[in-house]
Amino acid sequence: MKEDRLIRTEPLTGAAFAPFGDVLEATGPADKIINQGRCGRFHDRAQLAFADGRAGISLFQAEPRDLPLGLDMMERHPEGSQAFLPMSADPFLVIVAEDAGARPGTPRAFLTQPGQGVNYHRGTWHGVLTPLHPPGLFAVVDRIGAGANLEEFWFDEPYTVDASP
Ligand SMILES: NC(=O)N[C@@H](O)C(=O)O
Numbered sequence: 001m002k003e004d005r006l007i008r009t010e011p012l013t014g015a016a017f018a019p020f021g022d023v024l025e026a027t028g029p030a031d032k033i034i035n036q037g038r039c040g041r042f043h044d045r046a047q048l049a050f051a052d053g054r055a056g057i058s059l060f061q062a063e064p065r066d067l068p069l070g071l072d073m074m075e076r077h078p079e080g081s082q083a084f085l086p087m088s089a090d091p092f093l094v095i096v097a098e099d100a101g102a103r104p105g106t107p108r109a110f111l112t113q114p115g116q117g118v119n120y121h122r123g124t125w126h127g128v129l130t131p132l133h134p135p136g137l138f139a140v141v142d143r144i145g146a147g148a149n150l151e152e153f154w155f156d157e158p159y160t161v162d163a164s165p
């Protein structure tokens, strides 16, 4: 494998992920304290889009993968955002890329911390859901609607995603 096809994982932070979407995490002070002081609300933390459709919540039960991981395809949803909210406290892999003219640029791979979810903004190139541990169960908030909302790009030469040393 050529060195330029190796993608090393980075820790997921809101700042690093900002060009691609939102990180959902209950860190720092809550925006609102509700429920008689017993609950912190981290309010309205994602930019959602469901063009000509509506929001839906689905459950994804995905097969856990191992690192190093071959990456041969990335996809995007031109009509809507897509949020992945883990239903377990296990890290998962988030692979994204800037647009490089109707194709992904060099991918970046982020490793989540337990308690983090992500929301891909409308049109963000991303790898498919990639849990690293069972059960691989996620709530997914994305667009339900008519028309095509999935664009795939297959790399001529796959990348390899691996943990940082
Ligand atoms: N195709 C589908 O519903 N899932 C993908 O969009 C994905 O990002 O995993």
Ligand code: NI
Residues within 6 Å of the ligand: 075, 077, 082, 126, 128
């Ligand atoms: Ni997707």
